[in-house]
Amino acid sequence: MAAEFPELGMELDMESWEWLSDNHPKIADALEVQVQRGATPDALRAFVKKRIGSHREEFAIRCETAARYLLAVKK
Numbered sequence: 181m182a183a184e185f186p187e188l189g190m191e192l193d194m195e196s197w198e199w200l201s202d203n204h205p206k207i208a209d210a211l212e213v214q215v216q217r218g219a220t221p222d223a224l225r226a227f228v229k230k231r232i233g234s235h236r237e238e239f240a241i242r243c244e245t246a247a248r249y250l251l252a253v254k255k
Contacts (some may be wrong), residue, residue: 193249200246211243212250221247 201208214224225244229237 190249190252193245193252196242196245197249200242207243208246211247215247215250215254219247221245221251 197208200211211224221244224247225240228243229240232239
């Protein structure tokens, strides 16, 4: 069983959100809207990867982790 580090995980997810907000604010805003509408981080990652190509996997992961942060702070 893998170790869990919730505080570190939250900080990493927050870093992705902050990076996306700073570097691509319109994408961050659109991502936030989709999270508010109920999109899951996994679904958003899959959409981004399909939309912009698998060669941008790192960006898709960044969107997934940013969405996970938004879900965590929404609760």
